[in-house]
Amino acid sequence: MHGTLRDSDDFFPFGSMAQYASAHDLNGTTRSTYILADTEGGERGVRVPLNATGTGIGRAEVEGQLGDFLEDPSLMQIIADAYREIHPDRDQYTRLYLMRDVYQLRDGYVVGEPETTLLAEWEVER
């Protein structure tokens, strides 16, 4: 209750029940953040699995800490390292691209193709 009225997630488990609580403007934009990668095997721009079994870090968790990632792209190294530890046998990442798709809404309809932005990139260190 306290967390909800203060609009903060901080007071887990009583924190704000604010999932999907923001109204979103019918003429605004909708964003979606994700990470692409080049791999040791030579693949370009593969989607990094931002979930529990892929890298252990979820997409919403990256979005939750997005400010930190923008300020310090080296945080992406942690994701590459986690992927290596969890899936040592898979094609590993050499370069990571933090991406964002922005969809324009008009009257609640999606208009046109999403606008894709490169937010940050990081050369993976071994």
Added chain:
Amino acid sequence: MTRQSDPEQENARTTETAATGSIGASDPAAGPGTSSSNGDGSAYAGTSGFGGTVSRAGSAVRRWWLPEIPFARVAIMRAVIYLFLLYDIFYLRNDVIPHGHSPELYEPLWIGRVLPLPEPSVGLAQTLQVLIVVGSLVAATGRLPRLAGWTVAICYFEWLILSMSFGKVDHDHLALIIAVFALPTIGRARLTDDGASPAAGWAFRCIQVSVIFTYFGSALAKWVRNGAPFAWANGAVLTWAFIRRATDLARWSLDYPWLLRIAQWVMLTAEFLSPIVLFVKGKLLYLGAGFFLTFHLVTYLTLGIHFLPTVVCWLAFFPTEKLLPDRFRRASAPQPAEATA
């Protein structure tokens, strides 16, 4: 408020008393509790009108918070909740061990900053996993309800903290956490134990309230965040959600934003009205539960958001012991003294 705290439950008992004579024995147990609290009320009522009103309200509150819940229902709830925890830690909140690989991204929540909780690591996560599995399997059978129950409660709570301290907090676990902390307080309750207890009633009410608060709280959050109680419903939140993660079953609806807005109005209204479920019985209760459970089914089919941890706690609203085969009821008949002890 009526005299009986749970007439739906008691009516069922009285009709069964003649037939089996076992579970029906919980009726006398419920009787004295109710009448003694009424007795308090009338004693104060003699001194002053205001005091009488206050104490009548007090005993109504007490009756509401402490309904007699049969031990068999507790045993069923424990089995379901503790087995569900296993499913949860392996299939739903299964990011805790992987999170151990990225302790640098740990951003402790308030509770993690206030309490001296350990830093995330793979080893810590695996230890918690073992303790939760062993503790849950024991507690699910009804053995060591306090020792196993509290162990699971503490470890599972830490498990969730480690899951949710990396930039994203989910809100589907409130009722389950409350359930995990409430169930050990009941003490012994076996499937074959006869009788009922207000301690169980209190624990079940806690679970019920937290289930409902999950909805009501989210309506409040929408109000707080958007500045007016119903502003949220006129926005584009479903469009936003469907763009991000709609299943094939839902994508078509992006072409009908007005339909999504109606759905938003229905959802928000239901969330504001959800506390009614705490005070109704019989058909209305089933109707309310049916609505919210259908809502979860739809969000699962359209968005892949299941809210199972909340869904499973809805069980606290229903007299599940009535589904037990007769042999459990007969088995309890010879040992009424033990159950009340």
